[in-house]
Amino acid sequence: xxxxxxxxxxxxxxxxxxxxxxxxxxxxxxxxxxxxxxxxxxxxxxxxxxxxxxxxxxxxxxxxxxxxxxxxxxxxxxxxxxxxxxxxxxxxxxxxxxxxxxxxxxxxxxxxxxxxxxxxxxxxxxxxxxxxxxxxxxxxxxxxxxxxxxxxxxxxxxxxxxxxxxxxxxxxxxxxxxxxxxxxxxxxxxxxxxxxxxxxxxxxxxxxxxxxxxxxxxxxxxxxxxxxxxxxxxxxxxxxxxxxxxxxxxxxxxxxxxxxxxxxxxxxxxxxxxxxxxxxxxxxxxxxxxxxxxxxxxxxxxxxxxxxxxxxxxxxxxxxxxxxxxxxxxxxxxxxxxxxxxxxxxxxxxxxxxxxxxxxxxxxxxxxxxxxxxxxxxxxxxxxxxxxxxxxxxxxxxxxxxxxxxxxxxxxxxxxxxxxxxxxxxxxxxxxxxxxxxxxxxxxxxxxxxxxxxxxxxxxxxxxxxxxxxxxxxxxxxxxxxxxxxxxxxxxxxxxxxxxxxxxxxxxxxx
Numbered sequence: 001x002x003x004x005x006x007x008x009x010x011x012x013x014x015x016x017x018x019x020x021x022x023x024x025x026x027x028x029x030x031x032x033x034x035x036x037x038x039x040x041x042x043x044x045x046x047x048x049x050x051x052x053x054x055x056x057x058x059x060x061x062x063x064x065x066x067x068x069x070x071x072x073x074x075x076x077x078x079x080x081x082x083x084x085x086x087x088x089x090x091x092x093x094x095x096x097x098x099x100x101x102x103x104x105x106x107x108x109x110x111x112x113x114x115x116x117x118x119x120x121x122x123x124x125x126x127x128x129x130x131x132x133x134x135x136x137x138x139x140x141x142x143x144x145x146x147x148x149x150x151x152x153x154x155x156x157x158x159x160x161x162x163x164x165x166x167x168x169x170x171x172x173x174x175x176x177x178x179x180x181x182x183x184x185x186x187x188x189x190x191x192x193x194x195x196x197x198x199x200x201x202x203x204x205x206x207x208x209x210x211x212x213x214x215x216x217x218x219x220x221x222x223x224x225x226x227x228x229x230x231x232x233x234x235x236x237x238x239x240x241x242x243x244x245x246x247x248x249x250x251x252x253x254x255x256x257x258x259x260x261x262x263x264x265x266x267x268x269x270x271x272x273x274x275x276x277x278x279x280x281x282x283x284x285x286x287x288x289x290x291x292x293x294x295x296x297x298x299x300x301x302x303x304x305x306x307x308x309x310x311x312x313x314x315x316x317x318x319x320x321x322x323x324x325x326x327x328x329x330x331x332x333x334x335x336x337x338x339x340x341x342x343x344x345x346x347x348x349x350x351x352x353x354x355x356x357x358x359x360x361x362x363x364x365x366x367x368x369x370x371x372x373x374x375x376x377x378x379x380x381x382x383x384x385x386x387x388x389x390x391x392x393x394x395x396x397x398x399x400x401x402x403x404x405x406x407x408x409x410x411x412x413x414x415x416x417x418x419x420x421x422x423x424x425x426x427x428x429x430x431x432x433x434x435x436x437x438x439x440x441x442x443x444x445x446x447x448x449x450x451x452x453x454x455x456x457x458x459x460x461x462x463x464x465x466x467x468x469x470x471x472x473x474x475x476x477x478x479x480x481x482x483x484x485x486x487x488x489x490x491x492x493x494x495x496x497x498x499x500x501x502x503x504x505x506x507x508x509x510x511x
Contacts, residue, residue: 041415041422044485047493049443055496056210057438059235059245060268067208067268069098074113074153076173076180078270080277082284083226084310085324087164087188090281091308092117092132094172094180097152099267101241107150110134114174115155122167132157137305139263140295147241149263156308164190183278186225189327193363196327196503197225201280202430203498204230204370204406205287207437208269215436215498220276222500226326227280230406231287231336231370233303234269235437236261238289247438261292266302284309285333286320287370287406291462300337315353321346323353329503330362332400334369334391337462341390350391354398364503365400367427371460372405374414374429376489378451379442380407381481383460385468392419400427402501409434410442410494417488420474434496443494445485452481 060067071077076094083090097108115132133156139149155172162168167186173179189195201224206212219227239245239262246252249259276282290303304319314323320335332353340346357365371384373392384407395403396418408431418426434441444451458468468480476482485492 037416037428040490041487042490044487044489045491046445046485047491047495049494053495054441055214055436057207057247057436057440057496059207059209059265059438060213060272062243062264062268066213066272069267069271073097073178074174075178076155077274078267079172079180079183079274080270080307081185081279081281082308082310083188083281083324083326084158085313085322087190087325087327088162089158089160089313090162090185090187091310092157092159092170092172093306093308094155095152095267095270096155096173096178099149099152099264101147101149101264103147105138105148105150107136107138108153110136110153113153113155113177115157116175116179117157117159117170117172118179119159119168119170121163122169128159128161130157130159135305137301138294139261139292139301141241141258141260142295143257146258146260149241151263151302151305152267154305158308162187164188165195185279185281188226188281188325191325191327192361193328196329198502199224199226200326200501201227201498202230202368202404202432202501203227203435204404204431204433205232205289205409205437205439206435207232207235207439208265208272209436209438211436211496213272213436215496216273216276219498224280224500227277227282228331228368228404228501229282229284230368230404230432231285232289232406232437233284233287234265235289235439236263236265236302237292238438239265245438247440259291259293261302263302266306270306283324283331283333285368285370286335286337288337288460288462291337316349317345321349325362327503328362329364329366330357332365332367334367336369336371336384336387336460340387347390347394350394354394357398359399364402365398366402366404366501367395367400368404370405371407372412372429372431372433373403374417374420374488375405375408375412375431376445376447376482376486376492377408377410377412377442378444378446378453379409381446381453382458382468386459386463386465389467396426399425403427403429404499404501405429405431406433406435407431408442409437409439409496410492411497412492413490414488415490420471420486420488422487430499432497432499435498436496441494441496445492447482447484447486452479455480 373388
């Protein structure tokens with residue numbers, strides 16, 4: 001278990017504290033003596049591997065009652081809440097009808113079931129009604145013997161005109177067919193420098209294993225106001241279309257004509273997560289396990305269909321990148337699997353979004369994307385270097401405070417860093433990359449003898465490009481890897497779990 005507290009951002013938000021800690025066991029977190037980045041940079045620490053703490057990274061089977069369908073006909077299931085760009089609006093999502101998988105599938109008609117939400121604010125007594133839109137998606141394979149999939153009807157409804165920090169009750173469904181039971185969510189605090197969500201849960205690479213259930217259980221017990229899922233959701237692409245799975249797809253299925261998926265794993269995940277995400281808004285950004293290539297070179301279809309994103313509200317044209325406010329925090333959700341160079345739509349959107357941020361209103365600027373730029377583990381070592389080269393200067397120039405990543409199945413926290421150099425104006429990079437998925441934890445470090453990868457093997461296979469060259473300055477000058485834990489790496493630990501991100505509204509140093 002690790003903890004730290006960052007200093008206030010350089011914009012001068014002196015009334016804010018930032019706390020982060022990883023919860024990977026049932027031990028309580030002690031609030032005292034958490035260091036701040038004002039005390040840094042810290043001497044690098046590596047926690048020795050605890051081989052006894054590996055948990056049970058085995059996927060829940062379809063016989064587990066927590067992933068089975070418990071509704072009938074067109075009753076709503078897989079209910080979730082996500083935020084719009086500001087406190088006064090949220091999205092409610094759910095699914096009606098059953099998926100189909102096999103050779104002979106007939107997609108459901110999304111117009112056959114209405115998308116309606118009734119909601120009431122605490123103390124108001126006035127009921128409101130909102131309508132939205134519905135869709136289905138298909139996962140199709142142009143190869144004989146592979147099974148195709150068509151989803152149930154996915155519904156997304158945006159609620160508007162909400163009050164800040166207010167408990168709302170809601171029901172979703174089609175009133176002429178079936179409505180859900182009553183669920184509850186609480187809106188974010190008003191946007192401003194003196195109000196913040198009490199706790200934000202941060203997790204990456206979650207999956208749907210017995211370890212996942214431990215992580216989600218701890219998340220629930222920590223009562224977060226918001227959850228960030230930084231890519232790699234359910235790992236449906238570790239399966240063949242017939243439901244046969246493996247911890248390593250390429251090892252077990254090296255000769256398949258396309259990277260197959262078993263799409264019902266998405267439905268299992270939605271059912272399992274409903275007790276959390278029907279009341280705690282979840283904000284998701286894509287990871288490599290959401291690529292899910294299919295016929296006509298389509299990718300990321302399940303990801304883009306199943307979740308609601310505040311893309312339009314934040315000026316984005318893509319589900320891969322968007323932004324939103326939560327009290328005095330402006331969150332940037334960036335895409336590591338869509339073009340990010342300086343001429344890309346994403347980069348131009350990011351420039352515009354950052355230019356609109358008023359640090360007097362949202363003092364904290366937090367960015368997330370899937371692949372870390374500052375990870376010292378052998379796995380995925382420097383595979384997002386092209387994204388770093390393209391975007392780091394822009395994020396640095398606007399004073400991003402904290403970066404959250406997943407992808408590497410371990411925990412690592414950096415000192416404040418820019419261009420591999422300690423920099424008091426650089427952000428703290430935090431990798432929270434093992435929520436419990438079946439691929440197991442990362443345990444080896446690139447700076448250990450014999451572990452430095454061949455540079456030619458490091459570029460991301462999907463995005464391509466080669467930007468990771470030998471270091472040209474510092475202790476690792478002339479080499480591709482350091483010969484010891486780099487000075488920018490403050491703390492690293494092979495463990496699974498989630499993080500809790502807190503910004504208490506009280507003066508620095510006062511509790």
